Amino acid sequence: MGSPSTARRISARHHRAVTPVPETRYDRRLAEILNHATEVFCRKGYEGASMRDLSRESGMSLAGLYYYFESKERLLYLIQKHTFATIVQRLKERLEGVSDPEQRIRIFILNHLEYFLANQAAMKVLSHEDEVLKNGFGAEVAAIKREYYRICVGLLDELKRDRGLQFSTRLAVLSLFGMMNWIYTWHKPRVDADADSIAGEMGDIFLRGVMAAKGRKERQ
Amino acid sequence: MGSPSTARRISARHHRAVTPVPETRYDRRLAEILNHATEVFCRKGYEGASMRDLSRESGMSLAGLYYYFESKERLLYLIQKHTFATIVQRLKERLEGVSDPEQRIRIFILNHLEYFLANQAAMKVLSHEDEVLKNGFGAEVAAIKREYYRICVGLLDELKRDRGLQFSTRLAVLSLFGMMNWIYTWHKPRVDADADSIAGEMGDIFLRGVMAAKGRKERQ
DNA sequence: AGATCATTCGAACGTTCGTTCGAACAAAGT
DNA sequence: ACTTTGTTCGAACGAACGTTCGAATGATCT
Secondary structure, X not given: OOOHHHHHHHHHHHHHHOOOOOOOHHHHHHHHHHHHHHHHHHHHOOOOOOHHHHHHHHOOOHHHHOOOOOOHHHHHHHHHHHHHHHHHHHHXXXXXXXXXXXXXXXXXXXXXXXXXXXXXXXXHXXXXXXXXXXXXXXXXXXXXXXXXXXXXXXXXXXXHHHHOEOOOHHHHHHHHHHHHHHHHHOOOOOOOOOHHHHHHHHHHHHHHHHHOOEOOOOOO | OOOHHHHHHHHHHHHXXXXXXXXXXXXXXXXXXXXXXXXXXXXXXXXXXOHHHHHHHHOOOHHHHOOOOOOHHHHXXXXXXXXXXXXXXXXXXXXXXXXXXXXXXXXXXXXXHHHXXXXXXXXXXXHHOOOOOOHHHHHHHHHHHHHHHHHHHHHHHHHHHHHOEOOOHHHHHHXXXXXXXXXXXXXXXXXOXXXXXXXXXXXXXXXXXXXXXXXXXXXX
């Protein structure tokens, strides 16, 4: 009793049952810790960041942290899952009601880049610490990631059908992800453009690139 | 006497002075260790791989490794520097004698992807362990990296002048690097296509994308 | 053969790692 | 007031970390 897992289960029940946005003290504190941890993971990498770093940064004692999660690995899992779930949910909202295939892809790009630049630390952790989660945790995050990937494949297939194009959807999608995700290695908030114009330019390059493949046969 | 740094200095002198490709025992052994270390860094990450992992994998005792380099950080530096120097050198050779701007960019893409796929472990370490080297080592690697980047900027500027295009060179180059470098997250040698066809398809997407920007004004 | 050098290793150094434990404090319920 | 439950912490655990040292090999030369 009083163990972390018990506390989490109880607060979760409160969160769902009592009010729409109760935001218990526990949940608020956990969110704070997650934010600090994200920033430290982003700066020093998952393996490079010690629990003592996280303790110092979040202002909570080393032992205190373990009240909120049972291991460092689980902490990374919480960060990754929350980040990915948020971006997928936002995307689905924005796609609703838009039917033009090109416009839908532009929305996908903008949504991705906007969230990427607004939560650069979280997305860097997501992109960079890809394979460190072990079997149980890793599988769940990989599943969300695969869903996100499949959405993008669907959007591109729509475009191909609509415009009668022929190219390798897989390679196009992975190229697009590369263009977008690589941004964490070079974007400096003060000097580079904002998400809107970057999304526009990348959308131009990518969409003109794939749409110029009119009717041609796919490379073998 | 007998210290690592002394040994390295001597063998280096031999390497340069005596014959074109002398390949002393020392150099051969060091190369072996570098290869094994590259593979381990690729699998577990720089921070995640311990010196004991490297010892086990290379078959040399923990202490024995320190005869060949004075620290783990210096080992990463040696790997990164050698990898980058090789790819830049190969590129310069291949570009010689080719003057068509589009063809030169296709050569750049092919060279990058070919080396990337042939030395996937090394390139993953290069891409992934970007900011771990401290001041001295980091600056030197960053300089080679910048030279490589500038070559690509030069190629794209040639294309722009030649075809009268207008777009942001910086964003185009960084997008291209993203497309290419992201490959380490998804390419499976047995199931995915080879460097030639991937380079062709990526070249199509990218070049059609930027070349469709004929005469138009650059986005603000 | 002995001497000199290059190479390798077992054992240990001190430090830092992730994690745990029991006590202490705070809030809420009775 | 006392009890209960939720939250925090100092201190410590054993394990693993990067690195060092002196002795033991192997190789090369006189």
